[in-house]
Amino acid sequence: SDTQLPADTARRMIETLAHPLNRACIDSTGHVQSGYTIIQPRVSPSLPSTSGSPFSRLFSDPVGIDPYTHTVSDVYQDLAGEGSYHGKGIYEVRTFSRALSCRFPEGRLLSHDLIEGAHVRVGLASDIELYDEFPQDYKSYAKRQHRWIRGDWQIADWILPRVPLPDGGRGPNPLSWFDRWKIFDNLRRSLLPTASMVVLIAAWLISSRAGWTAGIAVAAQLFFHSLVQPLTWATTRQGLKGASPTKAAHDLLRMVVEAALLPYQAWLAMDAIIRVWYRRCISHRGLLEWTLAPAIQGNPRTASTMFVVFMGLISAFSVLVGWAVMYGRPAALGAAVPWLILWFLAPIIGWLLNRRPSVKLPHSRLPEKDLKFLRQIARYTWRYFSDFVNEQTSWLPPVNNHLWTPLRLVVIAQQALSDLPVISYL
Numbered sequence: 001s002d003t004q005l006p007a008d009t010a011r012r013m014i015e016t017l018a019h020p021l022n023r024a025c026i027d028s029t030g031h032v033q034s035g036y037t038i039i040q041p042r043v044s045p046s047l048p049s050t051s052g053s054p055f056s057r058l059f060s061d062p063v064g065i066d067p068y069t070h071t072v073s074d075v076y077q078d079l080a081g082e083g084s085y086h087g088k089g090i091y092e093v094r095t096f097s098r099a100l101s102c103r104f105p106e107g108r109l110l111s112h113d114l115i116e117g118a119h120v121r122v123g124l125a126s127d128i129e130l131y132d133e134f135p136q137d138y139k140s141y142a143k144r145q146h147r148w149i150r151g152d153w154q155i156a157d158w159i160l161p162r163v164p165l166p167d168g169g170r171g172p173n174p175l176s177w178f179d180r181w182k183i184f185d186n187l188r189r190s191l192l193p194t195a196s197m198v199v200l201i202a203a204w205l206i207s208s209r210a211g212w213t214a215g216i217a218v219a220a221q222l223f224f225h226s227l228v229q230p231l232t233w234a235t236t237r238q239g240l241k242g243a244s245p246t247k248a249a250h251d252l253l254r255m256v257v258e259a260a261l262l263p264y265q266a267w268l269a270m271d272a273i274i275r276v277w278y279r280r281c282i283s284h285r286g287l288l289e290w291t292l293a294p295a296i297q298g299n300p301r302t303a304s305t306m307f308v309v310f311m312g313l314i315s316a317f318s319v320l321v322g323w324a325v326m327y328g329r330p331a332a333l334g335a336a337v338p339w340l341i342l343w344f345l346a347p348i349i350g351w352l353l354n355r356r357p358s359v360k361l362p363h364s365r366l367p368e369k370d371l372k373f374l375r376q377i378a379r380y381t382w383r384y385f386s387d388f389v390n391e392q393t394s395w396l397p398p399v400n401n402h403l404w405t406p407l408r409l410v411v412i413a414q415q416a417l418s419d420l421p422v423i424s425y426l
Helices: 010-017 054-059 075-078 091-100 113-121 138-152 177-206 208-222 224-235 247-260 263-285 293-297 300-328 330-344 346-353 368-388 405-416
Strands: 032-034 038-045 122-132 162-164 170-172
Touching: 010 038, 010 122, 038 113, 054 138, 054 247, 054 346, 075 177, 091 113, 113 177, 113 405, 138 177, 170 368, 177 208, 177 263, 177 300, 177 330, 208 224, 208 247, 208 330, 224 247, 247 263, 247 346, 263 300, 263 346, 300 330, 300 346, 330 346
Parallel strands: 038 122
Antiparallel strands: 162 170
């Protein structure tokens, strides 16, 4: 319901899946040996959702933040000829059902996409694009991450030699080492915030040198994308032509915010992991707990207030850690202070990320002379295609500088109207 299907996208996915070279070949045991059962298109955040709040404008950059919505090229597809399923695509129903029928224990899989794709083979079609809604505040984004981490840890058994079966027993794992690595990589990624926190605090309490070394290592991991892009500009032929100080500043600000929210990310991941193991081993309930995106967002004002109150605990945590370092290892205080200041400011940063703009666009009409000008341009454009794109030209527009003059007028009109406050009446 939160995904937009552009024109011709469904047809292109059907054509790609039905292509003879992509058709899945399944053996007698129900395993897909070649071809693809699922075609995963590229999923990008929609334009309105990327500009609806300070958080979405900062975190919806199309590079390196969210692997579930920013896939353009995929190293797995490029090297192994098999991508990862992210839940939005097309699948061949008969092969999908035959390969996965009676394959998993009932009521066990929360994040089913990755494990399904590992069994039936997925092809990434990055030239086909869908549009998804990006969360409008950090609270909603964090809840979605929490659910993803829970889902990843509920399929952790599938990296082992023997996996759960529908009858309650265990049997041989049919997944390849390549597919098991993808599951393990998600588990590794979920542990990074907690590992970074443990390394930082332990290093500060050991020695000043260890504190500076750990701080540099964690900062390099967080700022990796922001540091690599300028290096690419400097080492690529004519790369400086594409250099953008604004883009570099945007990435740097985002990484600073991520560093400030590192304790919250660590708590979020550990809460999700502990919940999974408690529910699997003790309560056996709530394994499929899942909330729709609109329900997650709920009342923005109430959710933002509760979030800031909880983030206040991070400020208290930073004060406690600073006190421990000051009395336990005063020489390491210099290495710890930058991190502690960022963590202390986490409630303010969280409040800023959850703010929603309340600006209302003015309800006004364009002047009559502008409306008349636009109607003339529309008539010129229609007449051009009506006169020159027909059966005699095989429905192709002729390439002629004089005939393209009306289209140039359209561009001029768009430029002339770019400063107008209201354009919706077009």
